[in-house]
Amino acid sequence: MLNKPSFLIGVFLISFANLLFELLLVRIASVTLAPQTAFVVISVVMCGMTIGALLVFLLPGLIRNERADLWISASALLFAITEFAATLIHLHTKFATNYYQIGFLQFSLAYTTLLLPFVLSGICICLALARFPQYLAKTYAADLCGAAFACLALPALLTVFDGVSACIFVACLSALSGLAFAIGKSKRLVASSLILATLFFSLSLFNLQSHTMKIEWRVGVKEGPVDFESWNSYSRLIQKPPHKGAPFFWSKSSSAPNFYTEEIYLLIDSVAGTMMPFYDGNLEKVGFLKFDATNAGYYLRDNANVLVIGVGGGRDILSALVFGARAVTGVEINQSIINLLTGRCSLFNQIARNPRVHLVNEDGRTFMIRTEQKFDFIQISLVDTFAATVSGAMSFSENSIYTVEAWRLALERLSDRGIFSFSYWHSEKIPFFHRFVYTAAAALRSQNIDNPTRHMILLQNKGNVDHVRTLLVCRSPFSKQDIDKIREVANRLHYKIIFDPEQVDSSDEAQMLSEFDPTKEPKYYHLAPATDDRPFPFSFTPFPWEQIFVHPEGIPLVVSLVFAVCGILLPLALTKRNFSFVRAIPL
Incomplete structure (x- = not known):
């Protein structure tokens, strides 16, 4: 029955x-x-x-x-x-x-x-x-x-x-x-x-x-001491114990003096880390941020209204404050990070208490669609977590913040003299940063700008093989004063300018990049700009079937x-x- x-x-x-x-x-x-x-x-x-x-x-x-x-x-x-x-x-x-x-x-x-x-x-x-x-x-x-x-x-x-x-x-x-x-x-x-x-x-x-x-x-690494752990449907965030010593840099200038600070390491899922510097309201204690190549664009805009996409441990927000930003809007999709900055770690890092800072829990692109504000500086610096979501395999590689349409939206949210600063890893083995250069050029052309050269500056630290590059894109052509200033900063901080509106480095790579034509790339690489119809910015090469038994997706x-x-x-x-x-x- x-x-x-x-x-x-x-x-x-x-x-x-x-x-x-x-x-x-x-x-x-x-x-x-x-x-x-x-x-x-x-x-x-x-x-x-x-x-x-x-x-x-x-x-x-x-x-x-x-x-x-x-x-x-x-x-x-x-x-x-x-x-x-x-x-x-x-x-x-x-x-x-x-x-x-x-x-x-x-x-x-x-x-x-x-x-x-x-x-x-x-x-x-x-x-x-x-x-x-x-x-x-x-x-x-x-x-x-x-x-x-x-x-x-x-x-x-x-x-x-x-x-x-x-x-x-x-x-x-x-x-x-x-x-x-x-x-x-x-x-x-x-x-x-x-x-x-x-x-x-x-x-x-x-x-x-x-x-x-x-x-x-965690990917074969023994999990060490953890002060705090937070889970949600799209990430696992852990907070490591605070440590004192030399500060973390994404791309440290070789002319930087010695600094001593305290930081907390935050780890999202298996490989994505971000540092939370100690900040008690005294910006002099985070002055080391002026010597990170990811912040080079701030030298060109004083008293800026800044938008930071991907707050993380608050480094980019502190960078904006160090360079004298009058207002900083930090957009962070991960509620756990916002909770740390406004709760548990609000005394260690007090950016949430700064009257010039406004934190928003939202997807970066969604915020840019919704807001009517104009910003003098928009910064996106290595924001990927590579965390697996639960909606399917494609979600591991797609990212709607790196498409032509998203960058065109970012340009529309800039003031007349506004700058969009984008920083990411570059490897000599797989030149995936080239795709971001072509994406910026395509976004500019979609704004009826026929000559993107006048609107872009690409730089990096000198001497590194695998390093972080920073791309600066201006809605209006960079002025002579901007170009002279960035060259002076690059000379003083030992950065290498790959190209700017007036000159291009003599390397073959720089000469090819300055043409903004992905068809000039080796045929093995797929480096055309990602679009909303094909939002896979990290898909660069065909699947190596001959390596299927050793490839991370093949096994x-x-x-x-x-x-x-x-x-x-x-x-x-x-x-x-x-x-x-x-x-x-x-x-």
């Missing part, structure tokens, strides 16, 4: 827990693995649930068996147990130290560990859908509602729990789904479900306070294909049941 309310609640809860665990795994894998491989979690989920459904298909007796109802409840309980175990094993797995290398066998083991819980959830959901065909519409609706509410619940859940404790709490929800399925079927399963749900709920609260279960390895692809073939296609090919691959392919 079917207890319809409890059965539908069980379907809702297992679907809710299943998708929540998937979303949380993406967040955790973005820390433990190289971010570009975190998308493999989606493959794990789809493969695991398909294998679970395939087992039900290959063993039809499970549906017709009088113990099928017990199998539904038992598989939900096993999902809870294996989900907890898989999380624990993954947290203690040391992946390759090299950010770009993940071993094939090591990744296969991680894939297998994470696959098992989703095989069990696939069995549970498939059995629930097939067991009572007369209630298929309502069962399917409960399944969809559970998944939908999981998406809505994730941000709220991560305001209460950290990522690891949230996974334990999800195990509690899975046990509750087993309880709902077991009601009226088996007192033993009811008791087991209650015990497991109570145990996992207690463990989640205990871990929230003690952090006994925590991330041990997850191979592992996923092996499991799909061995776990899905091969069993279907060997089954004696009537099945057609051709009919199974969707149109």
